[in-house]
Amino acid sequence: GAVVSQHPSWVICKSGTSVKIECRSLDFQATTMFWYRQFPKQSLMLMATSNEGSKATYEQGVEKDKFLINHASLTLSTLTVTSAHPEDSSFYICSARRQGPSPQHFGDGTRLSIL
Amino acid sequence: AQKITQTQPGMFVQEKEAVTLDCTYDTSDQSYGLFWYKQPSSGEMIFLIYQGSYDEQNATEGRYSLNFQKARKSANLVISASQLGDSAMYFCAMREVSHNNNDMRFGAGTRLTVKP
Numbered sequence: 001g002a003v004v005s006q007h008p009s010w011v012i013c014k015s016g017t018s019v020k021i022e023c024r025s026l027d028f029q030a031t032t033m034f035w036y037r038q039f040p041k042q043s044l045m046l047m048a049t050s051n052e053g054s055k056a057t058y059e060q061g062v063e064k065d066k067f068l069i070n071h072a073s074l075t076l077s078t079l080t081v082t083s084a085h086p087e088d089s090s091f092y093i094c095s096a097r098r099q100g101p102s103p104q105h106f107g108d109g110t111r112l113s114i115l
Numbered sequence: 116a117q118k119i120t121q122t123q124p125g126m127f128v129q130e131k132e133a134v135t136l137d138c139t140y141d142t143s144d145q146s147y148g149l150f151w152y153k154q155p156s157s158g159e160m161i162f163l164i165y166q167g168s169y170d171e172q173n174a175t176e177g178r179y180s181l182n183f184q185k186a187r188k189s190a191n192l193v194i195s196a197s198q199l200g201d202s203a204m205y206f207c208a209m210r211e212v213s214h215n216n217n218d219m220r221f222g223a224g225t226r227l228t229v230k231p
Contacts (some may be wrong), residue, residue, distance in 0.1 A: 034218055043206060044160075044221045091158060095219070103150065104219050106160035106208075 003027055003044040004096050006107025014115055015086060021079045021110045023094030030096035033077040034104065050077050073075060084114045118142065119209050119222035127228050128197045135182070136192040136225045138207030146212040150159045150178075150219065154204040157192065161203075166190055173202040 003026040011019055023033055032051050036044040050056040050065075050071035058064045066088075068080040077096075081088055091111050095104040120139045126135035140149065147168045153161040164172045166181045174181040181193040194201055207222040 046220065047220055050216050093158075095160070095161065103162055103165060105162070106152075108157075108159040111158070112220045 004030075004094065004105045004107040006094050006110055009108060010111045010113075012113045012115065013084065016083055019081045019084055019112060020093070021081075021092055021095065021112075023077045023079070023103070023107050025075045025096040028096075029100055031072040031074065031092075031099040032097050033071055034095045034097075035067075035077075035079050036093045036095070038093060040091075044093060064076075068072075081112065084112070086114045088112065089114045102112060118220050119207055121207055121222035121225050124223070126157045127227070127230060128194075130199060130229055131196055133193060133195045134195070134227065135204050136207075136227065137189070138191055138222060139187070139189045140207075140209050141188065142209065142211055144211045144213045146178050148210045148212075149181070149183070150208040150210070151190075151192045152206045152208060152221075153180070153201075154206060154224075156203070159206055160206075164192065165205045194227075199229050199231060202227060202229045 004027055007022045012038045034049050035047045038044045038048050046059050047062045048056045048058045048069050050069050052071050052074050056069035071077040091109050093109040095106040097104045118141050149166045151163040164174050164176045164179045164181050166183045173183050178195045180193045204223045204224045204226050208219045210219045
């Protein structure tokens with residue numbers, strides 16, 4: 001089945017640093033990748049959608065300058081949390097989808113803790 | 116506006132019994148897809164079952180079946196013969212074809228606990 005790899009799975013860093021999270025589709029070409037954020041005991045909230053080779057589309061209320069998304073190839077999208085602060089601590093999950101009607105396949109998520 | 120509604124924050128079921136997790140949705144699209152995912156405490160999202168809006172038969176995948184009632188806009192998940200390993204969060208999700216990026220929106224989730 002389709003596999004999406006997300007790295008790192010857990011990161012702890014100091015306030016003010018930038019953190020990059022990678023999302024790779026291992027066995028298919030992902031024309032579209034999605035980034036979600038999940039706070040404890042809450043649902044997944046879509047942050048942004050990225051299509052290969054074009055700028056990401058951000059959901060209302062998500063700061064595009066803070067959450068930089070790059071989808072440079074059909075198998076890789078990255079999310080960079082710039083100048084992270086404790087309130088950015090969350091579980092970030094990416095998902096990827098082929099073109100056409102197909103399910104979204106999720107990475108295993110990244111637990112981000114900002115001290 | 117809330118597109119996906121899961122009204123049961125938590126559910127308990129006895130091992131080996133069946134359980135139904137409720138999901139209602141709101142859309143004006145004719146073409147859409149409904150999904151159920153399982154999220155164990157480790158966090159990964161596990162795809163369980165899919166129902167297309169034009170599918171006339173209810174989807175089934177092993178012990179999972181989807182009770183699709185289009186007129187009522189409900190897509191309840193039925194888990195038969197519950198196992199201890201079924202204890203997890205369950206999310207209902209919808210993807211509308213008319214959405215530019217066909218992104219998936221999730222309900223609030225239901226925490227299922229299977230009792231031995």
